[in-house]
Amino acid sequence: MDINKILQGVECSCGKNHQCDIEYVFIENGAIKRLSKLYPDCKNVLIAADENTFAAAGEAVLSALYNRNVKQVIFSGKNVLIPDERAIDEVNKQLDGVELIVGIGSGVMQDLCKYVSFFSGIPYLIVATAPSMDGYASDGAAMILKGMKETVKAGLPRAIIADTDVLKNAPLEMIKAGYGDIIGKYSALCDWKLSRAVNGEYFCQYIYDTTYKMIENTLNTAKGLLERDEESVKALMEALTVVGIMMSFAGSSRPASGSEHHLSHFFEIVGIVNNENYFPHGIDVAYSTVVTAQIRENILKADFPDKIFRLSDEEYAEKMKGIYKSVAEGCIALQKKVGNYTANRLEIYKEKEKEIREILSEMPSSNEIIKMLELAEFDMTEFYNEYGIEKIEKAVSYAKDLKDRYTVLWLNYDLFGCQ
Numbered sequence: 553m554d555i556n557k558i559l560q561g562v563e564c565s566c567g568k569n570h571q572c573d574i575e576y577v578f579i580e581n582g583a584i585k586r587l588s589k590l591y592p593d594c595k596n597v598l599i600a601a602d603e604n605t606f607a608a609a610g611e612a613v614l615s616a617l618y619n620r621n622v623k624q625v626i627f628s629g630k631n632v633l634i635p636d637e638r639a640i641d642e643v644n645k646q647l648d649g650v651e652l653i654v655g656i657g658s659g660v661m662q663d664l665c666k667y668v669s670f671f672s673g674i675p676y677l678i679v680a681t682a683p684s685m686d687g688y689a690s691d692g693a694a695m696i697l698k699g700m701k702e703t704v705k706a707g708l709p710r711a712i713i714a715d716t717d718v719l720k721n722a723p724l725e726m727i728k729a730g731y732g733d734i735i736g737k738y739s740a741l742c743d744w745k746l747s748r749a750v751n752g753e754y755f756c757q758y759i760y761d762t763t764y765k766m767i768e769n770t771l772n773t774a775k776g777l778l779e780r781d782e783e784s785v786k787a788l789m790e791a792l793t794v795v796g797i798m799m800s801f802a803g804s805s806r807p808a809s810g811s812e813h814h815l816s817h818f819f820e821i822v823g824i825v826n827n828e829n830y831f832p833h834g835i836d837v838a839y840s841t842v843v844t845a846q847i848r849e850n851i852l853k854a855d856f857p858d859k860i861f862r863l864s865d866e867e868y869a870e871k872m873k874g875i876y877k878s879v880a881e882g883c884i885a886l887q888k889k890v891g892n893y894t895a896n897r898l899e900i901y902k903e904k905e906k907e908i909r910e911i912l913s914e915m916p917s918s919n920e921i922i923k924m925l926e927l928a929e930f931d932m933t934e935f936y937n938e939y940g941i942e943k944i945e946k947a948v949s950y951a952k953d954l955k956d957r958y959t960v961l962w963l964n965y966d967l968f969g970c971q
């Protein structure tokens with residue numbers, strides 16, 4: 553896969569001229585050394601990292617930037633960094649005179665730098681420390697603002713520096729998370745096709761096919777990843793980066809994030825609200841991909857009903873408050889704005905039942921996905937033990953309320969209601 557060729561853009565049959573503003577992607581052994589030659593005019597650099605990511609790559613970055621003025625903001629590595637107002641403030645305080653932000657890390661650090669860079673106008677690049685998620689090349693920053701998980705449209709990094717010598721030594725759980733995030737694309741791609749059928753949403757076959765190819769490439773890496781084989785880690789990182797570029801091409805995370813991501817966000821948000829544990833992003837996505845496959849299978853087994861399911865506003869708000877506590881109102885307001893609570897899609901479902909059923913049956917079954925996950929030593933019992941059936945059922949019913957995106961979760965709710 554020649555990523556730098558894709559970066560030049562694609563004149564596409566979908567009617568869009570796909571572009572992505574990333575200038576460089578280096579996924580190779582020793583990639584960090586490349587930093588010394590990048591953006592030589594930017595003499596004042598701010599490094600953002602946490603103690604763990606700095607330990608992984610900080611010295612190499614400092615030595616590549618030896619002839620520049622470097623400031624640092626290093627977060628504690630003890631607790632999971634939450635990309636919220638407090639973290640934004642910490643970075644903003646250091647920005648005086650800075651011409652380039654160099655983030656060292658993976659998901660959260662990337663989101664934070666992306667956000668700060670966008671609103672300050674100071675360019676950034678990311679030195680990846682783990683092949684753990686697909687956000688390196690996407691322009692959405694997954695933030696937690698006022699307690700809500702929100703994907704804010706923000707800028708892209710100028711460059712992605714992914715040193716395979718660093719990546720292969722990432723915690724194994726983070727490598728598995730990257731694998732899981734890619735397996736989740738089965739579900740995301742299916743939701744995208746579903747929404748095209750139901751809502752006439754924009755769709756691009758090139759982006760769909762390229763993303764699908766990345767899942768297939770990644771399946772071959774499973775065994776190597778567990779052994780920290782450098783070629784496998786490189787292939788995974790390439791897949792994650794290409795998927796990110798596909799999101800930029802699509803203009804949204806649609807090709808890479810659907811119902812499986814909504815379930816993972818449910819576990820994260822409800823975890824934060826109630827002080828309960830949750831898995832790292834890609835691990836939650838991996839297990840949630842099995843759940844969304846089961847949802848599709850259940851829909852396929854049943855007849856479509858004659859009436860759309862709805863609770864009264866009061867009953868529904870009551871249930872939402874029980875689950876989401878302080879963030880319930882925000883979710884309800886979002887759905888009212890989008891009109892999902894009053895939408896009656898039954899006519900479309902009836903009219904397009906055959907097409908919908910075909911779309912739902914195209915992707916691998918839940919058992920097949922479990923097998924793909926087992927290749928990388930995921931174990932469904934870990935998932936069931938952590939959350940329990942009741943919480944998983946609640947996620948299936950209410951994760952859809954977190955986002956404005958139509959997925960199989962809405963189809964399932966429209967047809968069969970909630971817990």
Ligand SMILES: [Zn+2]
Nearest residue numbers: 564566756758
């Ligand atoms: Zn296209």
Ligand SMILES: [Zn+2]
Nearest residue numbers: 685686733837
């Ligand atoms: Zn993801």
